[in-house]
Amino acid sequence: MKHMVDVDKLNKNFFLHTQGEAKIPVFRDFGLELKPGESVALVGPSGVGKSTLLRLLYGNYKTGSGKILVSHDGGSVNLSGADPHTILHIRKWTIGYVSQFLRVIPRVPAIQVVMEPMRGRGASEEVSRDLAGKLLSRLRIPNRLWSLSPTTFSGGEQQRINIARGFIATYPVMLLDEPTASLDPDNTETVVEIIKEAIGMGTSIIGIFHDEDIRNRLASRCIEIQPINNHTCSE
Ligand SMILES: Nc1ncnc2c1ncn2[C@@H]1O[C@H](COP(=O)(O)OP(=O)(O)OP(=O)(O)O)[C@@H](O)[C@H]1O
Numbered sequence: 001m002k003h004m005v006d007v008d009k010l011n012k013n014f015f016l017h018t019q020g021e022a023k024i025p026v027f028r029d030f031g032l033e034l035k036p037g038e039s040v041a042l043v044g045p046s047g048v049g050k051s052t053l054l055r056l057l058y059g060n061y062k063t064g065s066g067k068i069l070v071s072h073d074g075g076s077v078n079l080s081g082a083d084p085h086t087i088l089h090i091r092k093w094t095i096g097y098v099s100q101f102l103r104v105i106p107r108v109p110a111i112q113v114v115m116e117p118m119r120g121r122g123a124s125e126e127v128s129r130d131l132a133g134k135l136l137s138r139l140r141i142p143n144r145l146w147s148l149s150p151t152t153f154s155g156g157e158q159q160r161i162n163i164a165r166g167f168i169a170t171y172p173v174m175l176l177d178e179p180t181a182s183l184d185p186d187n188t189e190t191v192v193e194i195i196k197e198a199i200g201m202g203t204s205i206i207g208i209f210h211d212e213d214i215r216n217r218l219a220s221r222c223i224e225i226q227p228i229n230n231h232t233c234s235e
């Protein structure tokens, strides 16, 4: 079966230029396969590289070496080394990403932030606004906040804007970084439902779910990320 995502022999180090080029190795010969319709959870201790992996899969970070193959547009694209235009095309149609924190753009109203992925795909203002409003209502964002910039929103409100933006369009692959981390029980339940609906529509998921109960409800298997033995970085 063709994989949605295929990571092979991935290596990634960070270099801290301000601290004498200190090297932080995060991945060494790491591999992962995501099948169509599968939902996998990344597990491992804090600082092991879970969020870094999602950022690599979204093309936010460059790989050191290795392949990140993504099934896109009827073919297979290697994200490591893909040009920016291809990465943007993948983000528009193939891979969605809900980061842990919303990147707020000042002066852009919440509803516009949520509508953007649909507008980017060419949907009309009216259709996009309607879909965004339905999601915002479902996520209990009061109407009076829709026209305001999320800059001053609470952590949980910002996270729900982020989730609405992430789920307004459907993607073959979704990357989720602790999507329910700062939500109350009712909103957590709504977000779990939204994620389950996406899985039901065929979306494959790679997620980080801190809560074990939520992880068990959403993921069909876990991938454990092992810490790299830091002694090897001085060789
Ligand atoms: N942009 C960066 N520059 C330098 N080092 C980084 C950068 N991003 C992450 N790191 C380092 O890479 C390692 C992995 O970080 P990452 O955020 O992926 O961990 P995590 O597994 O998501 O942890 P948590 O469970 O706490 O969210 C950490 O040691 C971190 O300090």
Ligand SMILES: [Mg+2]
Pocket: 050, 051, 052
């Ligand atoms: Mg993280």
